[in-house]
Amino acid sequence: MRQRVIVVGAAGRMGRRLVHGIMMAPDLVLAGAVEHPDCPALGQDAGLLAGAGLSGVAVTASLAPLLAQADAVIDFSLGEVVANARAAVAAGCAIVIGTTALDDLAKAELKRLGQAGGRLVLAPNMSIGVNLLFKVVAEVAQILGEDYDVEIVEMHHRHKKDAPSGTAVGLARAIASARGVAYDEHAVHGRAGLVGERSRSEIGMHAVRGGDVVGDHTVIFATDGERLELTHRASGRDTFAFGALRAVRFLAQAQPGLYDLQDVLGLR
Numbered sequence: 491m492r493q494r495v496i497v498v499g500a501a502g503r504m505g506r507r508l509v510h511g512i513m514m515a516p517d518l519v520l521a522g523a524v525e526h527p528d529c530p531a532l533g534q535d536a537g538l539l540a541g542a543g544l545s546g547v548a549v550t551a552s553l554a555p556l557l558a559q560a561d562a563v564i565d566f567s568l569g570e571v572v573a574n575a576r577a578a579v580a581a582g583c584a585i586v587i588g589t590t591a592l593d594d595l596a597k598a599e600l601k602r603l604g605q606a607g608g609r610l611v612l613a614p615n616m617s618i619g620v621n622l623l624f625k626v627v628a629e630v631a632q633i634l635g636e637d638y639d640v641e642i643v644e645m646h647h648r649h650k651k652d653a654p655s656g657t658a659v660g661l662a663r664a665i666a667s668a669r670g671v672a673y674d675e676h677a678v679h680g681r682a683g684l685v686g687e688r689s690r691s692e693i694g695m696h697a698v699r700g701g702d703v704v705g706d707h708t709v710i711f712a713t714d715g716e717r718l719e720l721t722h723r724a725s726g727r728d729t730f731a732f733g734a735l736r737a738v739r740f741l742a743q744a745q746p747g748l749y750d751l752q753d754v755l756g757l758r
């Protein structure tokens with residue numbers, strides 16, 4: 491039987507690609523499209539909005555009434571992500587969350603929901619290449635050790651609201667954890683003025699914004715005489731949408747818990 495999936499943030503850049511991906515997938519069906527109450531797309535057909543043809547699903551402003559007729563929710567909105575997760579779990583729906591810049595309190599609540607019987611995936615970047623990069627940078631950091639300075643440079647389109655990107659933070663956390671140090675104590679965000687020499691243990695974070703760049707991340711390991719640069723470039727949003735759809739399929743078979751894309755892709 492096809493899984494019935496609701497998209498929250500359905501008129502957004504990611505939301506439209508998710509609606510498109512669901513409509514093209516033979517094993518999934520669009521069960522709802524939710525947007526902000528002020529969104530001009532309310533009432534429109536979500537499939538037409540996504541350029542995928544008529545879906546018969548109108549964009550509406552409330553998630554709750556849709557949950558009884560759904561198996562899973564995908565949330566890439568800038569809205570009430572935690573409240574949506576609570577509602578989805580209470581209704582027995584799985585939920586895949588791609589929204590970035592969630593605070594620690596929100597992440598703790600999502601973990602609690604996983605322990606309380608919910609099935610959730612939370613990932614700041616759903617692309618397969620980036621999730622492989624998370625694994626690779628941790629291994630490289632471990633092998634190279636503290637002799638190599640680590641700097642992370644990310645670039646995104648001019649509309650991105652949060653910085654540094656959730657992916658850059660994820661990469662830095664993977665490196666910090668491989669080095670056995672805390673990310674919060676070692677991350678240095680940009681440099682300006684007379685900041686002094688770089689310490690060996692810091693992880694430099696640099697956010698570049700401009701144009702329509704979907705998402706570039708470079709991790710630089712530099713020492714005397716050489717530097718190693720590992721780069722991932724997303725050339726379209728479908729890579730994130732495909733990852734989110736894989737997460738929906740994974741959760742259909744999963745035990746309760748809060749997972750990430752490493753779990754979905756079997757990279758642990």
Ligand code: NAD
Pocket residue numbers: 498499500501502503504505524525526527529566567568569570587588589590591613614615616617730
């Ligand atoms: P966007 O601004 O184009 O879309 C966000 C949508 O959410 C908008 O249409 C907005 O109206 C809607 N929204 C806001 N409040 C809402 C509410 N209360 N209820 C329902 N909908 C609401 O942004 P985007 O580029 O699509 O990115 C959305 C989020 O996804 C950001 O946090 C971004 O960083 C993240 N993102 C994650 C990944 C990933 O792989 N995890 C990839 C790309 C983007």
